[in-house]
Amino acid sequence: MVTSIQGTPVVPGLAFGPVLVASADVSTSAVEAFGGGPADPAAALAAYDDAVGLVADGFRARATAATGATAEVLTASAGLATDRGMRAAVRKNLNAGQQLLPALDAAVEQFVTVFAGMGGLMAERVTDLRDIHARVLARLVGEPEPGVPVPTTPSVLVAGDLAPADTAGLDPSLVVAIVTERGGPTSHTAIIARQLGIPCVVGAAGAIAELDGRTALVDGQTGTVQADPDHAEAEALVAADRAERAALASWSGPGRTADGRPVKLLANVADAASARAATSEPVTGIGLFRTELSFLDRETEPSVDEQAAIYADVLEPYAGDGRHVVVRTLDAGSDKPVAFASHPDEENPALGVRGLRLAFADPGLLHRQLDAIAIAAERTGTECWVMAPMVATVAEARDFGVAVHERGLKAGVMVEVPSAALLAHKVLEEVDFLSIGTNDLTQYTMAADRMASDLAHLTDPWQPAVLQLVAIAAEAGRRADKPVGVCGEAAADPLLACVLVGLGITSLSMAAAAVRPVGARVGGVTLGRCEEMAEAALAAEDPASAREAARVLLP
Known part of the structure; x- marks a missing residue:
């Protein structure tokens, strides 16, 4: 009997194989x-x-x-x-x-x-x-550290949840899909699986009990997992999907719709190594350089010169040819505790002093970082845009914009807080661009913990309420003739990317590995069709129907 389990889709693709259940117990x-x-x-x-x-x-x-x-x-x-x-x-x-x-x-x-x-x-x-x-x-x-068993044949990995070290070490040739009972679309499992290109479904309650000892067909586009399907039919579906993904992976740019509307495709990076690696993909720059990740192991604040050297190494590969790098100032706090900047005793760090708010009590922390970014931009000759995370008011955007403009750089803010989306037209009077962080925007809009499996449907970026906020910000950008991009995980979903373009988004920034599939999908659809897909998704009542409404409009 075929059993069907529904979870939250996070990495598209079809995969079929015997189920391997992961356990993290010490004997x-x-x-x-x-x-x-x-x-x-x-x-x-x-x-x-x-x-x-x-x-x-x-x-x-x-x-x-x-x-x-x-x-x-x-x-x-x-x-x-x-x-x-x-x-x-x-x-x-x-x-x-x-x-x-x-x-x-x-x-x-x-x-x-x-x-x-x-x-x-x-x-x-x-x-x-x-x-x-x-x-x-x-x-x-005195035992080896626990982890995922190494499969001897291509398998579907099923677990209650996966820790970062386990997910990072997976071999995509042996682990053809991931299914977890817990986690949401922005969990660490989802983020790493997306970078590895492994089809992934999270929040699939009861998956271990239902799938252990069976085979499974995993659909990372719809979130459906079928146990013991007909082998021949499953293998035919997977083969067709593999051929389609291979065609998408051969795309080489430039980023634009089928009728020629430009769409900048950019990479999210953490350091110089990932910035250099991204140059092998058809990107036109970096849409998100997460500076705080360079300092997670630092007890004291690096000097301006130290910071400038780190930033210059990231900027240098993108000098010239019309490319640019978007640098995000410290997004410390919450799940990224930086010793010299965070407030460790907060009751709720996710709603506390994080991101730009760190500069409220210590303005020098921000100004020294901006000095270092300006030095790195001048040293490398790279066009550098700077944006602040966790901006909630027009006044915050104004103060940040002034500080960045004084250093001769383009200023922007991240739209992660619903108030920033609702006031995007006023925010854009103070800064040069907006970048939407869909991970946090979804969480704050839906008031749902990203790791609550029973709330995974709420933390889905396809939520119509989230898409409405994206549309508001994009329309503000159109009227102000200023760019509005997306740098959250939503940009890496090829289907959702078409919807975002239809909403008026001008750039998409994602893990470098996702650029080719996204570029190919967007390149196969006209702007008019993207707009139809966006309207259909906005009219839907829930994420699943929004996905389906957009999917049926693909040519």
């Missing part, structure tokens, strides 16, 4: 053999430090071998593993008389409770925290 026998660990609290804490150091080193090694979003997520996990607050909680428990393993368990649960209670981006770190717990536990008891 009970090894834990029992370890016993209580060192009796002396100081010796126990030293053992904890050694184990944490090895786990963090493993994350950093994987990050060094990766690029883009994968490197970002792994670097953040290394920082979370060595978090001083976690160490302090373990030490407190040891000094209170607990043995090492119970002290670790209690500290982790303390932070899990705190993170889950914060909601938003911090709740998303619960999966990462539990993964770190399992890895540290394994190191303490």
Whole structure:
């Protein structure tokens, strides 16, 4: 009997294969053999430090071998593993008389409770925290760190959830699709799967029980997972999809609709390595350089000269030929704690002092970064645009615009807060461009935690309410004759990209690996058809019907 499970689609594509279920457990026998660990609290804490150091080193090694979003997520996990607050909680428990393993368990649960209670981006770190717990536990008891088993044949990986280190290490030739019971469209699993190009469905409740020991056909476009379909039919569907994706992957630009309307296709990058790697794709520049990811392991603020050198390495490959780089100022706080900038004791960091708000109490932090960006732009000769995250008011946009313009650079703001979209016409009187961060805009619009599996339908960027806000911002840009782009994960969805163009978006920035499929899809549709798709999606009542309404209009 064919069983169909519905989840949230995040990476399009069809895949079929036997199901491989991932487990992250450390063997009970090894834990029992370890016993209580060192009796002396100081010796126990030293053992904890050694184990944490090895786990963090493993994350950093994987990050060094990766690029883009994968490197970002792994670097953040290394920082979370060595978090001083976690160490302090373990030490407190040891000094209170607990043995090492119970002290670790209690500290982790303390932070899990705190993170889950914060909601938003911090709740998303619960999966990462539990993964770190399992890895540290394994190191303490002398076992290999847990992870996804390596399949011997191309398989569909099914899990409750996947930690960043597990997802980053997947081989797309052996893991043909990913299905998780938890997570949303902007979870770490989704972000890394998108960069790897692996069809992915998240928030598929009951997937392990339904799929274990069976075969599965995964549709990353609709979010449907079928168990034990007819093998011949499934393989034929996959072959047709593979041929279509191969044709899309051969696209080489330039970015434009079938009737010639230009659409800039840009790359999201984290560092110099990912910026250089993106030059091998048909991009016309960088639409999002996440500067804070260069400083996750820094205890003190880098000097202006140090920052300028880092930024210049990112800008240099894009000098000349009409290309430009959009640099985002520090988006520290919430799930990206930068020691010299964050406010660690906030009750709800996702709604607290993050992004541009850090400059309210410390204006010098922003001005020194802008000085460094200006130096890097002058040194490389690269056209540099600068945008601020978490802008909520016209006054904030005005102050930021003045500071950027004083340094001879183009100024913009990110539209992540609904107020910025609603006031886009006034914001554009103060700055030169807008860039829509669909991840946060969706979360804040729908008041839904990105990691709540039962709310994954709300954190879907196809939500008509989110598309309405995008349309408002895009129309403001059209009237002001100023560019409005999208740099969130929504830009990497080829079907949604057509809708965004139809709404009036002028540029799309995404993981470099997604550029060719997006460019090919947009290039096969006229602007008029994109506008029809946009109207159909806006008229829909929910994400699923919005997708279907847009899909049926494809030529």
